[in-house]
Amino acid sequence: MEKKPDHCRVEDALGILVGKWKPVILLYLLQEGTKRFSELKRNMPGITQKMLTKQLRELEEEDIIERVVYPQVPPKVEYSMTEYGRSLEPILEAMHEWGTRHTEHKMKKQIQVKSSS
Amino acid sequence: MEKKPDHCRVEDALGILVGKWKPVILLYLLQEGTKRFSELKRNMPGITQKMLTKQLRELEEEDIIERVVYPQVPPKVEYSMTEYGRSLEPILEAMHEWGTRHTEHKMKKQIQVKSSS
DNA sequence: TGCTATAGTATACAAAAAGATACTAAGGAG
DNA sequence: CTCCTTAGTATCTTTTTGTATACTATAGCA
Numbered sequence: 001m002e003k004k005p006d007h008c009r010v011e012d013a014l015g016i017l018v019g020k021w022k023p024v025i026l027l028y029l030l031q032e033g034t035k036r037f038s039e040l041k042r043n044m045p046g047i048t049q050k051m052l053t054k055q056l057r058e059l060e061e062e063d064i065i066e067r068v069v070y071p072q073v074p075p076k077v078e079y080s081m082t083e084y085g086r087s088l089e090p091i092l093e094a095m096h097e098w099g100t101r102h103t104e105h106k107m108k109k110q111i112q113v114k115s116s117s
Numbered sequence: 118m119e120k121k122p123d124h125c126r127v128e129d130a131l132g133i134l135v136g137k138w139k140p141v142i143l144l145y146l147l148q149e150g151t152k153r154f155s156e157l158k159r160n161m162p163g164i165t166q167k168m169l170t171k172q173l174r175e176l177e178e179e180d181i182i183e184r185v186v187y188p189q190v191p192p193k194v195e196y197s198m199t200e201y202g203r204s205l206e207p208i209l210e211a212m213h214e215w216g217t218r219h220t221e222h223k224m225k226k227q228i229q230v231k232s233s234s
Numbered sequence: 235t236g237c238t239a240t241a242g243t244a245t246a247c248a249a250a251a252a253g254a255t256a257c258t259a260a261g262g263a264g
Numbered sequence: 265c266t267c268c269t270t271a272g273t274a275t276c277t278t279t280t281t282g283t284a285t286a287c288t289a290t291a292g293c294a
Contacts, residue, residue: 009216099126191240
């Protein structure tokens with residue numbers, strides 16, 4: 001474990017944000033508040049139950065989200081950001097913003113490539 | 118491609134930061150300036166040439182870093198952040214900071230778990 | 235002549251992540 | 265009695281990542 005140069009704790013944040021679906025989940029929960037499993041699933045077309053479950057468990061494990069089970073049939077489970085999880089908000093928004101600009105940047109580049117060929 | 122809810126451009130930033138080595142490479146280049154291949158490799162014990170090459174190519178592809186080849190033998194290739202790449206700096210630093218706090222957060226949790234068992 | 239150095243490529247393989255699909259429990263509706 | 269619902273598991277296959285290893289060109293040095 002003591003292998004990386006210690007100037008890089010970025011990975012600790014990355015570990016939480018990575019996984020193709022985690023950012024979508026987190027932004028959704030940040031913006032919409034508490035949501036149940038099926039709502040999350042509906043909001044992310046293409047995700048499988050297995051993946052969604054896995055991502056949620058990992059986020060829960062890290063104290064980023066909270067999971068509340070209602071003992072009902074059919075089951076009801078609600079997810080929400082924890083107080084601590086909200087501390088990720090600035091990063092997520094910075095990335096969102098950068099990502100948006102980056103999409104534009106890429107498009108400009110493509111246009112340049114096209115017109116020079 | 119038009120599958121994700123468009124409120125999530127976070128992935129575009131994530132795609133660039135992910136890959137186990139990219140953050141380390143980027144922080145190193147941000148802090149130390151221009152570096153050649155062998156210096157990067159030396160700074161990241163454990164990475165294979167193939168991986169380093171791959172990561173560098175991907176970052177170059179996205180305009181984040183620049184690659185300059187000197188026609189010498191033995192070869193000399195230098196890498197540096199582009200102007201554009203530097204726009205990632207605030208995100209990287211935010212993640213670095215959050216990551217550091219998160220490590221502490223986890224440690225506190227472990228102590229709690231220990232003392233309650 | 236043979237060895238070293240740099241920045242790679244090529245190939246094979248192992249491990250991890252993601253995806254597809256089928257299955258479950260148990261109450262309510264018809 | 266059967267089907268629907270929700271929030272999952274379990275199992276298998278595919279894809280993506282990462283690792284290990286060997287190989288390359290060519291100038292300079294001994």
